[in-house]
Amino acid sequence: MKKEMIEQIDGYGDIIREIDVSRKFGSAFKDEKGKVKDYISHLHPSRIQMRVLDIIDETGSTRTFRLVPEDAPLPPFIAGQYITVFVETGGIRTARPYSISSAPNQRGYYEITIRRVPEGLVSGFFLEKVKTGDVIQTSGPQGFFYYNPVIHEKKVICIAGGSGITPFMSMIREVVECGLDKEIRLIYGNRSVDDIIFHRELTRISEQFDNISYIPVLEIPPEDYSGKQGFITGDIIREVTGNTLDKTFFLCGPPAMYDFCLPELEKLSIPRKRLKKEMYGAPENIWEYPGWPEGLSQDETFSVIVNNGKPFKARAGEPLIKALEKNGVLIPSLCRSGECSMCRVKITAGKVFQPPGVPVRTSDKVFGYVHACVSFPVTDMNIHI
Amino acid sequence: METYDAVVIGAGNGGLTASATLARKGLNVLLLERHNIPGGAATSFCRGRFEFEVALHQLSGIGTNEKPGPLRMLLDKIGVMDKLEFVPMDDLYRVVVPGEVDITLKPDRNQIVKELQLLFPKEKEGIEKFFDLVWKVFSEVIGVFYFKDPEVSREKYPHFFQYVLKNLQEVFDQCFTDPVLKTIVSPYWTYMGLPPSSLAFVDMAAMLFVYTEFLPYHVKGGSQALSNALADTVLSNGGTIRFNCGVKKIIVENDKIKGVVTENGDEVKTRFVISNASKISTYIDLMEPEHVPQKISDELKQSTLGQSAFTLYLGLNCPPEKVGLNASTNFLIGDTDPDRIYERMQQREIGEEDGMLLTCYDLIDNSFSPKGCSQIALVTLKYGDCWLSVPPEEYAKEKFRVADSMLSAAEKIHPGIRDHIEEMEIATPLTHMRYLGHPKGSIYGFDSYLRNSMFFISNRSDIKGLYNTGGWYGSSGFQPTLESGVKAAKALIREFSAQQEGVK
Ligand SMILES: Cc1cc2nc3c(=O)[nH]c(=O)nc-3n(C[C@H](O)[C@H](O)[C@H](O)COP(=O)(O)OP(=O)(O)OC[C@H]3O[C@@H](n4cnc5c(N)ncnc54)[C@H](O)[C@@H]3O)c2cc1C
Ligand SMILES: Cc1cc2nc3c(=O)[nH]c(=O)nc-3n(C[C@H](O)[C@H](O)[C@H](O)COP(=O)(O)OP(=O)(O)OC[C@H]3O[C@@H](n4cnc5c(N)ncnc54)[C@H](O)[C@@H]3O)c2cc1C
Ligand code: FES
Numbered sequence: 001m002k003k004e005m006i007e008q009i010d011g012y013g014d015i016i017r018e019i020d021v022s023r024k025f026g027s028a029f030k031d032e033k034g035k036v037k038d039y040i041s042h043l044h045p046s047r048i049q050m051r052v053l054d055i056i057d058e059t060g061s062t063r064t065f066r067l068v069p070e071d072a073p074l075p076p077f078i079a080g081q082y083i084t085v086f087v088e089t090g091g092i093r094t095a096r097p098y099s100i101s102s103a104p105n106q107r108g109y110y111e112i113t114i115r116r117v118p119e120g121l122v123s124g125f126f127l128e129k130v131k132t133g134d135v136i137q138t139s140g141p142q143g144f145f146y147y148n149p150v151i152h153e154k155k156v157i158c159i160a161g162g163s164g165i166t167p168f169m170s171m172i173r174e175v176v177e178c179g180l181d182k183e184i185r186l187i188y189g190n191r192s193v194d195d196i197i198f199h200r201e202l203t204r205i206s207e208q209f210d211n212i213s214y215i216p217v218l219e220i221p222p223e224d225y226s227g228k229q230g231f232i233t234g235d236i237i238r239e240v241t242g243n244t245l246d247k248t249f250f251l252c253g254p255p256a257m258y259d260f261c262l263p264e265l266e267k268l269s270i271p272r273k274r275l276k277k278e279m280y281g282a283p284e285n286i287w288e289y290p291g292w293p294e295g296l297s298q299d300e301t302f303s304v305i306v307n308n309g310k311p312f313k314a315r316a317g318e319p320l321i322k323a324l325e326k327n328g329v330l331i332p333s334l335c336r337s338g339e340c341s342m343c344r345v346k347i348t349a350g351k352v353f354q355p356p357g358v359p360v361r362t363s364d365k366v367f368g369y370v371h372a373c374v375s376f377p378v379t380d381m382n383i384h385i
Numbered sequence: 386m387e388t389y390d391a392v393v394i395g396a397g398n399g400g401l402t403a404s405a406t407l408a409r410k411g412l413n414v415l416l417l418e419r420h421n422i423p424g425g426a427a428t429s430f431c432r433g434r435f436e437f438e439v440a441l442h443q444l445s446g447i448g449t450n451e452k453p454g455p456l457r458m459l460l461d462k463i464g465v466m467d468k469l470e471f472v473p474m475d476d477l478y479r480v481v482v483p484g485e486v487d488i489t490l491k492p493d494r495n496q497i498v499k500e501l502q503l504l505f506p507k508e509k510e511g512i513e514k515f516f517d518l519v520w521k522v523f524s525e526v527i528g529v530f531y532f533k534d535p536e537v538s539r540e541k542y543p544h545f546f547q548y549v550l551k552n553l554q555e556v557f558d559q560c561f562t563d564p565v566l567k568t569i570v571s572p573y574w575t576y577m578g579l580p581p582s583s584l585a586f587v588d589m590a591a592m593l594f595v596y597t598e599f600l601p602y603h604v605k606g607g608s609q610a611l612s613n614a615l616a617d618t619v620l621s622n623g624g625t626i627r628f629n630c631g632v633k634k635i636i637v638e639n640d641k642i643k644g645v646v647t648e649n650g651d652e653v654k655t656r657f658v659i660s661n662a663s664k665i666s667t668y669i670d671l672m673e674p675e676h677v678p679q680k681i682s683d684e685l686k687q688s689t690l691g692q693s694a695f696t697l698y699l700g701l702n703c704p705p706e707k708v709g710l711n712a713s714t715n716f717l718i719g720d721t722d723p724d725r726i727y728e729r730m731q732q733r734e735i736g737e738e739d740g741m742l743l744t745c746y747d748l749i750d751n752s753f754s755p756k757g758c759s760q761i762a763l764v765t766l767k768y769g770d771c772w773l774s775v776p777p778e779e780y781a782k783e784k785f786r787v788a789d790s791m792l793s794a795a796e797k798i799h800p801g802i803r804d805h806i807e808e809m810e811i812a813t814p815l816t817h818m819r820y821l822g823h824p825k826g827s828i829y830g831f832d833s834y835l836r837n838s839m840f841f842i843s844n845r846s847d848i849k850g851l852y853n854t855g856g857w858y859g860s861s862g863f864q865p866t867l868e869s870g871v872k873a874a875k876a877l878i879r880e881f882s883a884q885q886e887g888v889k
Binding site for chain 2: 001002005006008009010011012015016018019022023026027028029032034035036037039040042043044075076107144148149151271272273339341342344357359360362364366367369384
């Protein structure tokens with residue numbers, strides 16, 4: 001439309017005057033420069049440089065690393081969230097999530113507590129190589145495993161296995177240090193007494209505070225032990241819980257614990273809305289899952305081509321992301337459990353196996369996208385990243 | 386150094402249709418996106434067994450096969466129509482004003498008029514007149530702009546010349562007085578952000594006309610399906626998309642585009658850039674001050690930042706009927722004075738006196754949520770400032786507190802929601818800021834005052850090779866932003882071809 005015609009529209013002159021005034025007093029937004037980045041980095045920095053201030057021995061195979069930021073103040077987090085550490089070890093650049101075990105009211109540092117996993121790349125690196133004073137790179141706090149006051153009951157049953165205690169440690173510390181109006185009963189399963197992380201602190205807190213109870217469960221109890229034994233069964237949970245209706249359940253531990261505990265919880269008819277479970281990595285025995293291709297060995301290898309590059313081999317029983325990392329293909333990752341979708345890649349030819357329940361977007365499935373951290377190669381394939 | 390025919394900054398609606406159009410024309414295009422997924426606001430995310438739609442409530446401009454709307458034709462041309470499944474909504478919307486009215490309108494002009502006349506017999510003529518004006522004015526707009534009539538005159542387009550620069554309130558005052566009636570016909574003002582006292586009448590006319598004539602739609606798989614389909618078109622036509630790769634600088638020399646620099650520090654050479662980043666980010670963050678054209682600074686000075694939103698995404702472990710929901714688009718309005726509602730968009734509090742939009746797709750798409758479940762998006766507009774002033778350590782607590790009061794307000798009309806919530810996510814203006822990269826989390830770009838409309842702002846850049854697309858440069862919303870990408874790409878292609886010719 002021509003300008004002369006626009007000028008003839010009723011009310012044109014009034015708006016021109018309005019424009020004159022607004023230009024006189026308006027801002028050209030120069031002070032917005034860098035603001036978006038600033039705000040976001042206060043709450044959600046994508047990377048934090050951390051110095052290891054302290055290393056605390058927890059058990060024979062577990063250590064706590066106290067991390068302080070090198071530059072900006074740490075972003076706040078909600079008890080239960082994790083950070084991802086980015087490391088290079090043995091020539092491999094990779095990442096692992098670790099729940100923050102310190103309380104969110106500790107604004108000066110985060111603590112992560114790492115248990116050595118047999119043959120574990122990153123846990124091994126931390127337990128053997130990392131010294132105080134080292135600088136490591138982490139993500140900002142991530143994850144959705146936290147208490148939501150809008151929908152969760154004030155009485156909480158926490159069920160932990162092994163290193164799965166860490167998010168609960170943060171929650172419990174916050175409740176007692178900040179005097180929150182919440183009740184936590186912690187059921188904590190381990191193999192033996194020596195494996196229990198934070199045993200002394202948990203015992204002390206539960207003795208001191210009425211709203212925290214601590215119920216260790218041991219697979220191999222010592223001689224004079226009078227506590228709960230074996231695995232965390234429905235019976236134990238029922239006994240600790242009493243009335244299940246006014247409580248929300250939080251579950252955190254290795255996949256094997258879920259395989260055992262979830263059916264037990266089902267017996268108690270806990271609806272999903274009162275059951276929150278933290279993811280804890282890709283299944284370690286994917287080949288035992290229903291739907292795994294008949295007769296395919298976990299050690300079978302397949303050829304993978306990324307963006308028409310040079311092919312390399314990937315093992316069926318290992319998540320695709322690890323094969324990519326071993327071959328120097330960097331793809332971003334945070335949760336390493338299928339949840340955050342950071343490691344989304346497009347399979348353009350071939351097939352992967354994914355465990356059931358991985359939250360991949362409906363249309364991503366249609367267009368061939370998978371989360372590489374929980375995808376296992378079961379044919380030769382081409383990938384686009 | 387890498388070289389491309391064109392670089393597109395941002396994979397929102399506009400960036401995606403722009404890239405798809407360029408790639409289909411055979412240009413070697415690079416699309417750079419900060420986030421790890423295409424779509425910008427047009428996306429979804431998963432929590433537990435639910436997949437939540439972020440932004441799309443009602444898609445406009447699709448129409449039917451027999452009477453295709455402009456967006457259907459556009460998507461068809463880009464070649465994504467057959468990759469998508471669109472579901473029409475049976476209702477235009479439902480409006481609830483507690484104690485006053487609870488009415489669901491069908492997308493049918495005659496039926497709406499009849500029903501309103503029955504409810505407001507005293508305003509019979511005014512109702513007729515209002516809808517008559519809506520249709521007349523917008524039909525003339527179509528003649529002038531879509532069909533680009535070369536001979537526009539007051540004689541030919543009388544309503545256009547009389548009404549196109551009036552605000553909605555002026556037209557209301559000519560038609561009727563009942564505040565409840567006004568509330569029923571204008572909840573769409575929240576799709577633009579300004580209340581009737583400052584919203585352009587033509588903007589309201591556009592929405593009523595387009596949603597009624599071409600029906601409101603939902604896409605199966607949510608707006609992410611649309612974004613993925615567009616991204617797929619870019620890739621299958623030889624385009625390149627890089628995620629987790631923001632642009633930190635646009636290189637300008639002698640008022641010409643020379644390239645861009647990514648967040649990783651990589652420089653990419655190109656003579657053409659289409660920016661889907663906000664107008665502020667494009668000129669203030671990505672460019673050196675000395676390169677910003679005076680014309681753009683002037684345009685910025687007459688603009689003010691529009692609202693962001695506060696949204697609750699709720700996954701319910703029951704069907705929608707269980708909490709009394711029977712319509713997919715519900716405006717819950719606690720005050721028939723929109724100016725008061727608008728004023729409260731400056732504060733964090735949300736209560737019964739506010740207006741909110743409650744959308745539930747499960748009523749028209751039974752594949753949307755897991756069996757026996759449903760999901761609700763509960764949104765209200767909020768200016769970003771009130772959230773930016775929250776200290777970081779208070780942020781999570783404040784989020785939960787406001788969510789709680791919003792939920793309580795919604796429960797006054799739909800009791801029982803809270804007891805059925807299995808998953809919940811909360812989005813604040815900061816969330817929108819984080820995922821879209823827009824100042825103060827603004828979701829609609831600038832406030833859509835008439836002085837910022839296309840009659841007064843060209844958005845055309847004096848920098849050669851730079852084009853813009855998206856809600857910051859013209860109208861926001863799905864249909865307009867998707868259209869703007871194609872428009873930007875076409876303008877680029879014209880210039881690109883002219884230069885190619887010149888070289889030959
Ligand atoms: C959200 C989240 C929070 C976590 N928080 C903690 C935490 O607070 N403390 C902590 O110690 N760990 C935590 N983990 C686990 C941690 O991220 C790593 O998976 C773990 O440290 C093993 O990594 P790695 O590199 O040492 O082993 P890898 O080199 O990745 O694995 C080596 C071998 O060990 C097996 N394996 C992997 N994980 C386990 C396991 N957990 N138990 C037994 N075998 C395993 C693998 O299948 C493989 O065969 C968390 C995981 C998630 C997803
Ligand atoms: C809660 C909500 C509800 C809505 N409801 C509706 C509705 O019902 N109907 C409707 O029609 N519209 C609705 N809208 C509006 C609609 O979603 C938007 O108008 C539209 O999606 C905007 O598209 P855009 O092209 O402007 O890009 P945006 O979606 O704004 O995306 C911009 C993209 O650019 C990227 N980017 C920014 N800066 C950079 C950089 N420097 N480098 C690389 N990438 C960058 C961002 O990450 C983002 O992906 C809603 C929006 C929201 C948030
Ligand atoms: S890293 Fe989170 S989904 Fe793979």
